[in-house]
Amino acid sequence: MPGEGGVSLAGIEAEHRRRLRRGRMWTAAQFMAVSLVLAASVHLSGAADNAIDGGWGERVASFFDRLLPQLRGEALLADRMTPGSLASWFHDLPRWLEAMRVTIAMAFVGTVVGGVIAFVLAFFAASNLNRNKALRLLVRRGFDAARTIPDAILALIFASAFSIGAVAGVLTLIVATTGSLGKLFSEALENAQMQEVEAVRATGGNWLQEMRFGIVPQMLPQLLSYWLLRMEVNLSLAAALGVVGAGGIGIELQRAISFTEFDTYLAILLLIVGCISVLDTISEHLRHHLIGEGAH
């Protein structure tokens, strides 16, 4: 057997060892490259300088000490004035709920207006529906730019133009939503079935009718489902943007920080998280309903 066809057991073993060695060297090289990138990052970010001035354990401990509310078991259900009760932890609940309502309104208006703009523009960004290449690229680059500019920066610019408040937040949400939904919508439209458009064209329909009766009926459930998903994203974004002056519950977060009341911050954060999770559940049901409708 050995030597038959130029293959020997020793040869196979040598080849195997060679491959193993090469594999290990490749792994080591990758490992070193990653370590190098990490070390450079630690150096460049200035994180190391900050970490040296010691007492991290202490600072983290004092942070948690200030973050967690001083609840007392026996006073848990007492009124607002009793220290240690849940009511004193959530001491400003009515005002927070008011602010939360503004945040939800911001998210809703921003998603509706941004969604409508994205819907209209997406027809010009889809290669199968718009043959004009220059216009198509222009719309797409617009979507890209709207997605890349950090939303907090946009909010800051809008807040200095429209003064601090919900209007600045809504405008930020509109821009961000147009960018992200525009991209998703136009990609979805490019996967549309063109036979239906041709069928409308065969009956003598113009471009608008082709879109209305050929594209919209088949795409609407999918687009609406993207739209609802974006509504969920926008809700948490709306809550956060208030921090930089865009109105709503974020302003309460900012206020808690300026009084360095970390436990209040945690209370508002829990309220936001709770509201978001309730609304997400509703929107998830709606989305499943939509996709189910689209299936048959």
Add this chain to the structure above:
Amino acid sequence: MVALRSVRLNDGAMMARAMMIAPEAIRLPLWLRLRGWLMAVLFAAVFLAACRELDVSLVVLGDGLGKLGKFVAAMWPPSDGGHALHLLYVVVQTLAMAVIGTSVATVLAVPVGMLAARNLVANPIIHFAIRRFLDLFRGVPVLVWALIMVAAFGLGPVPGILAIILTDIPRLGKLFAEAMENVDARQIASLRVTGAGRLAVLRFGTLPQMLPVWLSQCLYFLEQNFRAAAIVGVVGGGGIGFELQERIRIFAFDEVAFITLLYIVAVGVLDVASDALRARLT
């Protein structure tokens, strides 16, 4: 002409037949049409109520648009304000913050994901509790974490990085848990048959199936975190966001435009690079 006329002659009969076969195609039932209109009216009412909540008025919009126009006009020509090199360094610093944040978060998210994976943690209560916890905090945006981290640990890149880590752990933890639940059970079973222990099964059965998912998620989150790293600076978390908010506050919009353009180019470069890497991984 003859053919057309014959179709027209048969119109009535055809319509009658169609009505018999598929009445919904010819005429929607009244309640369905009513439902559509009702929903449209309801939607409009909710929208108008939301607008009222926001105190949008034409005066505010007009005033603001005028100011915004001035800002945009002031953006041209973009100017580096004499510190192009420093700004370039800050872009790299922002990327470095994203790299550290992503690395630490992906490492910390692995045990979290394991605890949340149904096939690794048999106890349904632990599994369910961790899943719910991750679900709750998955939606918290980076800005919210950044604000409190800066208040607790001071200005600079470290609180920014901490905020990125806190934002990513629940998101990555859920993804990893799902990836672990989707691991092919047959490979694990065949390893068990050979007498492999728990650790060996993890190393040779779970890990090789997990690693590509894990790495491509790392890259995707790196792209996301480059954006997050630009946001945390707005509340004092270091990086490009800090430079931008300083200039917005003093209305130096030519420099804002320059930094934004620089940042957009950097995002584009990173996206292309990570796309190329991802294509090699899969």
